[in-house]
Amino acid sequence: MNESTSDTIAATSAPVPTTVPATSRTAHPTTRPASNPFANQAIAPTHTVTLANRAPDESHESALLHTAITDELAVAMLEGRWPIGEAMTLEDIQERFSTSRTVAREVAKYLEAMGAVTVRRRVGLMPRPVGEWSALNPQVIRWKLMSDKRKEQLRTLTELRLAVEPAATAAAARNASMEARALFPVMASELRKSGEAGDLDTFHDLDVRFHSSILLSSGNDLFASMSDIIGIVLKGRVELHMYPQKPKPAALDAHDAVAEGIWRGNPDQAREAMRTIVDEVAESLELT
Known part of the structure; x- marks a missing residue:
């Protein structure tokens, strides 16, 4: 197991906003x-x-x-x-x-x-x-999401997520420290609570933290380096109004399954549950 991950699990991505603050x-x-x-x-x-x-x-x-x-x-x-x-x-x-x-x-x-x-x-x-x-x-990803190329960019990034996130999730189940693994059921519970309550701002912030933490806990430096990218994709989908007004129950269930798989050290369960999440994203964006 990667003992350093408990130090990095708390780190969360700070995706660059797709809007620029106003000036004089x-x-x-x-x-x-x-x-x-x-x-x-x-x-x-x-x-x-x-x-x-x-x-x-x-x-x-x-x-x-x-x-x-x-x-x-x-x-x-x-x-x-x-x-x-x-x-x-x-x-x-x-x-x-x-x-x-x-x-x-x-x-x-x-x-x-x-x-x-x-x-x-x-x-x-x-x-x-x-x-x-x-x-x-x-930054380049952010620019593309700001442009009329946004749907094409979301498609390519979702394909990247399909390739990377299930593997990274399985790696987290294998490699993360017990302390790091224990955080995932807590995050999944908070996700469900905020999602069912309709607190979308909190839900989306937690969702970015959840997915970024998986990459950071994978024990793979290349996966970890993509945490900012995944954060921007998740935020961009929200800011472009391409996210449902309320999380689907099946999506919340899949996040619970991911968390359980990581916590129990079950790579197969974690991988398949994450694949379900990203497949649902692709379908909702009409990319499949």
Whole structure:
């Protein structure tokens, strides 16, 4: 058994929200020469930034603007509004979003780090094919869930869950410490209580914790590294209004069975119960 898992079981994923907090600055489209892919497009920006009820904080505002601008540009690439072959300079970013050179440069570096663009001297930012982006990076997953590619992204992520989560659940039943295994029936009981009471906010938070804890308890570093991804998928389904208003009784029963299988050290029971959960997700999303 993996004795270190009792220390990690309490760790929960903190998925990146699919919305950006408001700030006091708004990204405005501007008219640019033909080299600017957004020239002459009256595209409303995806995000508005306002700084409410707090003292001015330049670094905080800069971070919010950075997030809002990278989100807007990434989604524009995914949706074809910023097509491959069209360059965007730092000046374009500055003018379109009424921001500083420093923020524009940070945006360029971040998009490049995600594999979304190539930055060329005297040319600017050049979009890369989506297939070359860092597909398993939680930020890239978040962008796809924000775009019109969300259903395709949910399909591919659910297929990934079908491949990974049953195996990870069986591994947790084999490898987790007794202390870690004992937490799963408790979490399943809390899930049922909140689900049957209609307390969906608590239920969804517990659901993320439950599934993430399985990956973290598996004793497999690769499975554990996917806990953030699974958390984003679960949160994204809720935020996109693709989750039922109340958990189905069969889903609650399956979570109980997963918890029991892990607690009793029964990999087969745990694996099959998790497969039932993910199969139900695929069916509800009409992915099968």
